Amino acid sequence: MKTSATREQIIEAADQLFYQQGFAHTSFSDIAGVIGISRGNFYYHFKSKDEILDAVINERLQNTQDMLDMWEEAASTPAARIRSYIHILLTNRDKIMRYGCPVGTLCGELAKLDHCERTESIRLFDLFRTWLRHQFTQLGHKEDADRLAMHVLAWSQGVATLANAYEDKDFIDQEIQMICTWLEAYTPPAKRPQHSSDALH
Amino acid sequence: MKTSATREQIIEAADQLFYQQGFAHTSFSDIAGVIGISRGNFYYHFKSKDEILDAVINERLQNTQDMLDMWEEAASTPAARIRSYIHILLTNRDKIMRYGCPVGTLCGELAKLDHCERTESIRLFDLFRTWLRHQFTQLGHKEDADRLAMHVLAWSQGVATLANAYEDKDFIDQEIQMICTWLEAYTPPAKRPQHSSDALH
DNA sequence: GTCTATACCTGGATAGAC
DNA sequence: GTCTATCCAGGTATAGAC
Numbered sequence: 001m002k003t004s005a006t007r008e009q010i011i012e013a014a015d016q017l018f019y020q021q022g023f024a025h026t027s028f029s030d031i032a033g034v035i036g037i038s039r040g041n042f043y044y045h046f047k048s049k050d051e052i053l054d055a056v057i058n059e060r061l062q063n064t065q066d067m068l069d070m071w072e073e074a075a076s077t078p079a080a081r082i083r084s085y086i087h088i089l090l091t092n093r094d095k096i097m098r099y100g101c102p103v104g105t106l107c108g109e110l111a112k113l114d115h116c117e118r119t120e121s122i123r124l125f126d127l128f129r130t131w132l133r134h135q136f137t138q139l140g141h142k143e144d145a146d147r148l149a150m151h152v153l154a155w156s157q158g159v160a161t162l163a164n165a166y167e168d169k170d171f172i173d174q175e176i177q178m179i180c181t182w183l184e185a186y187t188p189p190a191k192r193p194q195h196s197s198d199a200l201h
Numbered sequence: 202m203k204t205s206a207t208r209e210q211i212i213e214a215a216d217q218l219f220y221q222q223g224f225a226h227t228s229f230s231d232i233a234g235v236i237g238i239s240r241g242n243f244y245y246h247f248k249s250k251d252e253i254l255d256a257v258i259n260e261r262l263q264n265t266q267d268m269l270d271m272w273e274e275a276a277s278t279p280a281a282r283i284r285s286y287i288h289i290l291l292t293n294r295d296k297i298m299r300y301g302c303p304v305g306t307l308c309g310e311l312a313k314l315d316h317c318e319r320t321e322s323i324r325l326f327d328l329f330r331t332w333l334r335h336q337f338t339q340l341g342h343k344e345d346a347d348r349l350a351m352h353v354l355a356w357s358q359g360v361a362t363l364a365n366a367y368e369d370k371d372f373i374d375q376e377i378q379m380i381c382t383w384l385e386a387y388t389p390p391a392k393r394p395q396h397s398s399d400a401l402h
Numbered sequence: 403g404t405c406t407a408t409a410c411c412t413g414g415a416t417a418g419a420c
Numbered sequence: 421g422t423c424t425a426t427c428c429a430g431g432t433a434t435a436g437a438c
Contacts, residue, residue: 022313041422100309107366108301112223122366158359165308165323242404
């Protein structure tokens with residue numbers, strides 16, 4: 001995998017713009033304008049626009065996995081790790097209100113475009129799904145682990161979609177609180193010394 | 202408001218295609234191909250593509266309001282009416298798995314395009330939000346009515362997003378069941394003669 | 403009202419100089 | 421590696437015949 005400076009710049013800028021404007025609506029001129037190169041230069045680094053998308057998705061997959069790994073060792077309990085996931089709704093609140101969730105909106109767009117990279121984009125969901133499932137399994141919910149993981153994923157996606165539509169900070173805060181309360185019901189009492197004092201940092 | 206035959210055809214076809222392919226990715230040629238008119242003919246009925254979008258949104262607003270009015274009189278209790286809303290996840294299941302929710306995906310796309318019709322599209326959410334809020338108020342949750350309405354909206358949006366990503370029928374069924382169970386906790390016992398027997402038709 | 407023809411622009415993509 | 425010049429397809433939009 002080449003890691004030339006401008007190649008990385010292209011991926012970085014495309015990543016941002018695909019998120020903010022959508023993939024289809026982002027042109028080579030847009031990306032070129034951000035990093036200050038010419039349009040023709042793209043084709044030294046990539047064969048097509050789709051190949052840039054592929055690189056962007058791989059970049060996001062890598063970053064996401066790194067983040068999950070970090071959460072895995074930073075938080076001491078499965079419940080706290082799940083809260084790390086919920087917490088990104090707060091960390092990225094402003095961006096979510098403007099552009100929605102990066103994963104959900106990309107998968108949605110590629111589904112409508114019937115784009116071949118669609119399956120790749122869903123792997124982003126898979127990372128979170130697998131990781132969350134693992135946490136719920138550790139919480140002792142072997143049978144329901146995947147169902148619960150999907151539920152948390154869906155919940156956060158719904159919050160992102162409506163937060164984007166209404167640009168409502170308070171709504172996000174309320175829903176985060178609800179998710180954490182809901183989560184307590186799935187946390188074994190033995191491992192629940194503090195109740196909500198450790199919810200969200 | 203003019204109601205010429207072809208104008209209606211254009212709106213109808215655009216409505217479908219905007220949903221299936223997205224607004225930006227749908228061209229005049231696409232629409233023209235469906236209803237068998239020439240591209241030049243559009244400009245007799247509309248000044249621009251944006252004006253078609255406006256007409257499509259208004260059409261959807263009208264249809265949505267009609268549907269809500271129908272639910273209002275078809276179902277006898279507020280809880281049953283809220284279940285009417287949840288039920289569209291089942292009725293439109295196949296389309297949702299392919300294209301997502303028509304409201305959520307349109308609002309999401311227009312947000313990224315920074316399109317002037319964005320505020321109009323959010324009125325679609327408003328219709329559901331106001332209607333759901335009304336139902337929760339009738340259920341006796343005056344203070345929390347709007348919060349609960351937003352919660353149901355977000356929940357259904359999240360289900361649609363993940364159902365679209367994973368094309369998973371069972372997931373939709375499971376979540377619908379969860380929403381109905383959740384809803385029972387907000388239904389006054391006095392008005393709850395049957396438990397889940399009347400859940401979803 | 404609907405068509406054809408066409409203007410005009412922007413998009414992705416290629417060729418070749420440097 | 422990066423640039424300029426260019427091609428070509430497709431998009432929206434206009435003009436004018438019918």
